[in-house]
Amino acid sequence: MAAISREEVAHLARLSRLAVTEEELDTFAGQLDVILQSVAQVGEVTAADIPPTSHSVPLTNVLREDVVVPGLTPQEALSGAPDAEEQRFRVPRILDEDVAS
Amino acid sequence: MTTTLPAYDEVVARYEPVIGLETHVELGTNTKMWCGCPTDFGGEPNTRVCPVCLGLPGSLPVANKAAIEATIRIGLALNCSIAEWCRFARKNYFYPDMPKNFQISQYDEPLCFDGYLDVEVNGELVRIGIERVHLEEDTGKTLHVGGATGRIHGATESLVDYNRAGIPLVEIVTKPIPGTGALAPEVARAYVTELRDVIRSLGVSDVRMEEGSLRCDVNTSLNKPGEEWGTRTETKNVNSLRSVERAVRSEMLRQASVLDAGGKITQETRHFHEDTGDTTPGRSKETATDYRYFPEPDLVPLAPDTAWVAELKAALPELPRLRRKRIQQEWGLSDLDMQSVVNAGAVELIEATVAAGTTPAAARKWWLGELSRRANETGVELADVGATPAQVAELQGLVDAGKLNDKLARAVLEGVVAGEGSPTEIMTNRGLEVVSDTGALTAAVDDAIAANPDVADKVRSGKIAAAGALVGAVMKTTRGQADAKTVRELILERLGAQG
């Protein structure tokens, strides 16, 4: 059985902001299926009492003093921008009124 | 909307509300959460940015110690447990005001959790459970261009400024608050007010709702008595204490009308409108993005040790509610009087004025009287009215010294609010000092007696009350700059009458 359907791949592409073509969807669906079936091997390990590792360095509380350091000039900040206006980054009209916080 | 809303008392008779509040507080640290860019307000666009807060490829975050400490202090002030070990997490979503297209936040491991805040509503203490207090980063600001009202709809393009991106933001989430009945809107408001005062007392933020350094989302649901809690909505964009109260009330009425009509409440985000006082639907949670939280790999865990937490706890200031109790006793105020002081936002101002050498009664008179009136007229907070506690104390000192009378003092205060200088300077510059030169006063008194022989005779014959007319005449000639009591004594003395 396939681990992932073409529709799921289309959904993943939307979530990832990738305007994939129909042709790509076909290719990716097959490839992702092979990869996901293979990586699912991690499930073979019974790991009920095993803590997860997110960081390999045994560090905690790495903090910075609250002191201002020089940053970029607006010219430097905007130097790589595809489009800028009034010293701001210009973007096309926004559809979503998505504000998380 | 053509639906007529039911009456509020009918709604609370049939339904029980459950509310919850999520509050975001921008911390007043010198620098941003993850980089050394300054956080000061109002700079030219994109002048407080660096590779980190612009999310440039290759940049990495390093946590601001002061922000972590401020969050722990808020947690302690809210009686929370402090996590012995916790991590930051990435909240993934695309939006142009988020430079990395993920927000560094905390997910299932908040820095502070399981606390409470006691608030007073109508003299009753209500304990609000605190679910969590965590730290995250603010977004940039987006300017929508080409639309009619600067709103996102109808705009042809948007312009982004990242000065605000990365400013530390503390999120404080209450547990669900059931059982408040008809008082739900007031409880919500009282909670946010108390929270604001607590945070202000810690000195970690200026908590100004109108400037957005304190923002509030309100969750509301209704259920019939004895039934399970209803589906909740989340109302955003609630930007004043008054709006907190209005938003809860308005959402209770709206939900009741939907339920009354046999409808179902949709779990959704709604937006509050200050002008109309009602809410409109935003994005529905059912189609909401899957934020794909996972532990932030660019940051290591936080593990505040007990000594550090104890040190922060020991340094907590007296919290507002307890301080108010103490002050009320010290000032000898009734509950009602104290309440009016609190409502006017005058506790700290009066306290500081008293500290500068004035009696509590006099300080209260100025702040609740003349200055509150002016604040209301101009629509600013009392603290921003233009007079400082030191100036008010100085003013009262001039009154106590007999250099100003009440009327003159009000005129001087006007000058203080207008920014003309210190009370003493204004008094001198405007020539408002009480005429205390007895020679000049005696002349004015003699003039008044000479000009009103009939009245003078009455007084001489013992009708002391008639002296008032002479006092008025003297005050008139001295343009109010005489001390009425002194004038009265002089008149009685000249006329050989006893006061």
Place this chain on the structure above:
Amino acid sequence: MSDLTRLSAAEIAGLVAAGETSAVEVTQAHLDRIAAVDDRVHAFLHVDTEGALAAARGVDERRAAGEEIGPLAGVPVAVKDVLTTKGVPTTVGSKILEGWRPPYDSTIVERLRAAGTVMLGKTNMDEFAMGSSTEYSAYGPTRNPWDLERIPGGSGGGSAAALAAYEAPLSIGSDTGGSIRQPGAVTGTVGAKPTYGGTSRYGLVAFSSSLDTPGPCARTVLDAALLHQVIGGHDPRDSTSIPAAVPDVVGAARLGATGDLTGVKLGVVTEFTGEGAEPGVLAAFRESAEALAKLGAEIVEVSCPHFKYALPAYYLIAPSECSSNLARFDGVRFGLRVGDDGNRSLEEVMSLTREAGFGPEVKRRIMIGTYALSSGYYDAYYGQAQKVRTLITRDFTAAFEQVDALISPTTPFVAFPIGARTSDPYQMYLADLFTIPTNLYGGPAISVPCGLSEGLPVGFQIMAPTMADDRMYRVAAALESTVGTFTPPAL
């Protein structure tokens, strides 16, 4: 060809310090070599001729003035295009960053400048360091100087090929799942992955933050150690940087070069020396292990039972982190923007930009990562992979209680022909089978050339405990002292 390009970094630094040659001469010789061969090798994406010569002149002037010139002064270095270089194009091998000139330097590049090295330019790589052959570069593949029809490994194929083609004596790579060691192995050069946190990631364009490790590439073990010493050490701008001094890797390399491994106990990873590796690769590995035994090392077999889950765990963790790290490439603040016709919405323009800017392997990994982090799948995929990571770490810890270092072939196979594995992504992933466990654990590992199989180089991997980077240099230098270095046919 100038002799200067055949010298080691140590030799060049010595000659420049002694005034027997100038930094400008050395730099010009390498620029000439690049001009002569790079149209065939394609190791470089950008050659910074002006910048390199200016830096070289600076070194020569400082030397003439009697000033401190730095430990590697005048030595040319090629930098993988994954590190930001102020004002110098940084593409990460992707169309999405074409033409981007960062406004800041990475910490590694700052330290390279401070050490007096001369940056020649930026080297080719698989797009966003995702790949094992450099075929996934948006700017065309790099070719292996041993056989131009074969891959130079990846993702840092450019940095390895530049060494093997004598275009640079030193280069910088980054290793997320083997991207320094595997190219080193298939080009007959030395590649070291330092302890995670031992080298700064500030300015390293992130692929997988919890795994990415920048490190040194060279033709000799000593040169790699010299470079490691210069770029390593604590960086307050990287929260995951370890606040400790760099282990004495240079001293260890010199000690190893004496050819004495008495008292050193090495463990052959049982799981990596059975099926799965080419016979020629295994033969070269076994011979080298025997050579180490002759130098006094004690060789034992060590089983690491969870290593077989390293590849699947890696292909969940790395894509998950990458799906988030690469979200910022949206055509708003930098880089490519596609489809902004004044009509389309931001959402459409973002999606078209990312579609056009990313290659297929990057898209695959973004989608796998998005899937693995989704609610409903998180526990079974990402969560489980993180538990596997714990088990692999425990395998390493247990092994290092028995032995000083673990050894294995670096890769299961020698350089394969260009195009041989691009149609089946999973076949490509197998190239990193032996290198990935170290990344999940966070310890250091080095690949050093140990022989030839069918005329192509074979790499020998030495894995050491966290912050014991010096140990692997000692063993690597000892091996080098007995098997020698390997020179590709003339180009």
